[in-house]
Amino acid sequence: MTASGPDATVFGRLSAGGFEQVLFSHDARTGLRSVIVVHDTTLGPALGGVRMHPYRDEDAALDDALRLARAMTLKASAAGLDLGGGWSVVIGDPVRDKTEELLRAHGRFIATLGGRFIPVNDVGTTQADLRVIGREASPVCDSGDPSPMTALGVLEGIRACLRADGSDGSLAGVRVCVQGVGNVGSALVGLLAAESAELVVADIDPARAACVAERFGARVVDPSTIAGTTCDVLAPCAMGAVVNDATLPGLRCRIIAGGANNVLAAPEHAAALTARGILYAPDFCVNAGGLVFLEEQILGHDYTQAEQRVQQVGARVAEVIAQARRTGITTTDAAVELAQARLRTAAERKGASPVR
Missing domain, CATH: 3.40.50.10860 (Leucine Dehydrogenase, chain A, domain 1)
Known part of the structure; x- marks a missing residue:
């Protein structure tokens, strides 16, 4: 270990x-x-x-x-879910x-x-x-792919980051590098293309990357180079640990916001990104759309209501960024504090120990 x-x-x-x-x-x-x-x-x-x-x-x-x-x-708590x-x-x-x-x-x-x-x-x-x-276990979430809703939340999170970085939130002409074009990444590429973003994609499956690129007018780069490709937004949508000691010096983006989990290889990389002037949308906040959708499924609500809730992901990301800037901490620390405050309140009501 x-x-x-x-x-x-x-x-x-x-x-x-x-x-x-x-x-x-x-x-x-x-x-x-x-x-x-x-x-x-x-x-x-x-x-x-x-x-x-x-x-x-x-x-x-x-x-x-x-x-x-x-x-x-942390994702469920920060998103206000009862999960x-x-x-x-x-x-x-x-x-x-x-x-x-x-x-x-x-x-x-x-x-x-x-x-x-x-x-x-x-x-x-x-x-x-x-x-x-689900033939052996119940309940399971098997009646609707959450990937499009994860992608929608990421889109709104990117928009919130652009606004925090001084723009009006428009994605027209914004260069976004999407790392990984599986279920979430390809859905995000589609949403970004509809917003007239300039798109760069990479995937460990070259055929999948080529197919998505052709469909949405993106440029394909090698997966080993995409983290260092010059862009406005790096959107990791595959495995985690994208920001690590090896990749950090070569990052050429001003915003990182994507659908992947555990984007930072170590907690100290949050401060390193801040020192580099790179705005990081904490993964468990910006990729919460799929989880919101799943809770809506469990509650028996319809797609429209789920979509409206997912669109609030951007507001939560904006809240985290504002709190980080107000208090001088990283966006990751601000998001963790937000999540843990809700958990502490719930634990106190139950008389349990708060989460760490």
């Missing part, structure tokens, strides 16, 4: 991070190796993704699940290793939590996969 010091052990890390529960599953018959993390259920059941990825080892899988689960808690945060990861190549039997085994694993964890599709899984998981 990457942690060191007194919190390097699994139990030390769980205690330090305020995690409620971590479960590991191995199903010899199907080959399932998976992890479920429940970070916090103060506000409601933990909603989180099912991510399937060929992690280099079990420690990397656990690290990813812990980061994503905590981010989901908690969790995540699950399945170790394996989704192209080679995914089978119906493996997904159902993961569903049985999720079912042991009795509804405390509600799964949704993520990297390496689809809505169809969630329906398979």
Whole structure:
């Protein structure tokens, strides 16, 4: 594991991070190796993704699940939702290793939590996969792809950042580099194209990047170079840790706002971006649109109401930026404070310990 010091052990890390529960599953018959993390259920059941990825080892899988689960808690709280945060990861190549039997085994694993964890599709899984998981577990979010709503929230977040940077929020002629054009990234490219933005795209799948570029009039660059491509807005929409020690010196953007989770490889990178004059929309605020949509589904509300709520993501991003500038802290710290204040209030009502 990457942690060191007194919190390097699994139990030390769980205690330090305020995690409620971590479960590991191995199903010899199907080959399932998976992890479920429940970070916090103060506000409601933990909603989180099912991510399937060929992690280099079990420690990397656990690290990813812990980061994503905590981010989901903050995302739900900052967005004003009555949901908690969790995540699950399945170790394996989704192209080679995914089978119906493996997904159902993961569903049985999720079912042991009795509804405390509600799964949704993520990297390496689809809505169809969630329906398979739903044969064994309930509830699951399998009746509507949240990706377009995540993209809509990101669009409004980008607009809020542009306004905070001194413009009127128009995207016409604004150069946006979209890193990753899967479900969220391609939806975002479509929304940006409709706003007459200048688009640059990259994806680890060259054919997918070329298809999206042709459809929306974008320019394709190599995935290894997009973080350093000169642009107004860098929109990470794939895996996390886009801003790290290696990429930070080469960033050529003035705003970072995208659909990816855990964009910063380490907490100190938030301050480093501020020092570089780069405005960062905290990922768990700007990409909350999909989560808002999922809560609307759970509540049985219609698409129009969900869309109206998602469009408020920009207002929340603007609030975070204003708070950061008012208090002299990073936008990440401002967003965390916003989320934790709501969690503290809820925990006090329940007589529980607040989230960390």
